[in-house]
Amino acid sequence: MKQTLMKLKPLALALCVASLPLPAYSADNLDSLRNTVETLKKQLEQVQKQLDEQDKATVTRADLEEVRKEAASANEWKSPNTLVHMAGYADVGYAKTEGEDGSFGVGGFSPIFHFQYRDLVMLESELEFEVEDDGETSVALEYLTIDFFLNDYVTLVAGKFLSPIGQFRQNLHPSWINKIVSAPPGFGHDGAAPTSELGAQLRGGFPLGGMRTNFAVYAGNGPELNSETEDQVEFELEGVRAEGFGTDADEELVYGGRFGLLPIPSLEIGVSGVTGKATVTELEDESGLPELVLDEEKRDYRVYGADFNFSYRSLGVRGEYVKTRVGSANTGITASGSATWESWYTQAAYKFLPTKWEGVVRYTDFDSAVDAQDVQQWAFGVNYLFTSNFMAKFTYELNDGENGSPVDDNRFLTQLAYGF
């Protein structure tokens, strides 16, 4: 535009001159012409100024290149010392128990938050949201730990953590990992295996000759016990709640851990154990409503476990055994004899590659201190893996429990599970 106006300048002058009559110009005409030319000059100067200002406000390629260089040198947002990452899993499903109507359900939504400062420390936490039968939403803090990486072989993990006893609770229970829709009986809540703990543990791994090992040792608040009675005369231990309590009701810590050995890369063998004290804090009477009890006698608390895991190409075989024993108490309201909870399972899974189908079979034998909870279960599963972390699972459970008890009924379960 600027160049066009510059070309127009002489043309405008020529037009002005050409528009005048040919006879000799009078002084008046000359003055008029001079004024016109002056006016045109002023207007051109104004346009020139406006164009110069416009040029200053316009971004050029050189300006852009300068900005690019500046952005490339600003590294603080590209490589921060603190990282945030949300992982987790969720599942929805449908369950049909023998003799009952089936129903849809939301298994859970479990976001996992990772906050990490360089390679020094990580805070990790999992929340668990569930839709209850009455439509209300419940939430639980599955775990929350600060992991301090002490060196290449040991990490200090403090807070509420998944129990390191065995494999299922700490590594296999997420729905996108567990190959059967349900947990093995005895490995869920109030079973034979502890689920969570609140305390501190040291975890890690180290080479041992040509083999590999991993370990976890911990101290924690320990579990609390449930007792039941029908006549306020005789009392029985009904359950162990090992879910990570914020206080230590018996005022004595429990100590435990697991040691895993991998003699070859495809085989892991683990042994676990816990020792300490536990006390009854809940009593359920004939009304069915639990009431709080205090200052009951401390009882011995022991857990023993063993697990193995073998994989070869498309085949994965694993198994786990756990036994919880609670000692007797001679004094207090809920004084009663000792009790044991024992469960073991073996599972085999095979991927029919190159298809996306997978077959699974699992056998579990759960022997509870409460006879009505005892069950022997065959679970058969067929899974379709849309991707490695998104799958449809179909499971049929053949349950053999005490006649008339809920755990005696066979079940069909299906689930969509997604890990993210």
Add this chain to the structure above:
Amino acid sequence: MKTRLTKQLKTTVAAISIGASVLLPLPAAAFDFPEPGDFASGSKAWAENCARCHNIRPANELRDDQWLTTVFHMRVRAGLTGQEARDILTFLQTSNVALVQEPVRPDDAPASTLSGKEIYQQTCIACHGADGKGAFAGVPDFTDPQGRLSKSDEELLKNVQNGFQSPGSPMAMPPRGGNSALTGGDLQKVIKYLHSEFGS
């Protein structure tokens, strides 16, 4: 131990979730931590450890920064040593590149002094195995007469150069097996070695 969601708790949870999600879109970047690990050792440690508990997640599923937190989380869970974690992280961050589908371009870079066997043992053995049958499910069996080595050398070279995902494999082979230093001459040496070692 579950809790019914109160209004206050809902607000807290929403605040945490929104705060985290705002910080999530962090672009991938080259971090100065942890120290770099060894790619070949990382691919071996990855193949031997991750499938013990769960299906293997493809390397291109997450960004570099997401792999960093994920691998450190798994270091705690699986009892990995710090060195194993660094090696696996290097392997995953190097391998999470998109596959390219381009014809093989002439590669004038001179081949290295390594033999085809040495290159295979440094870069390929973790996934393809010492016996060529594949270290884990989904990896092609080079010893199968009707298998991968029955394809033309041109196609094999294209797959190795550009990267390739076999049907049923949990992850794709990254371009040049994840080792960008390999030249066209090196790749041809490897293919020649595959035929001589595993071919019928």
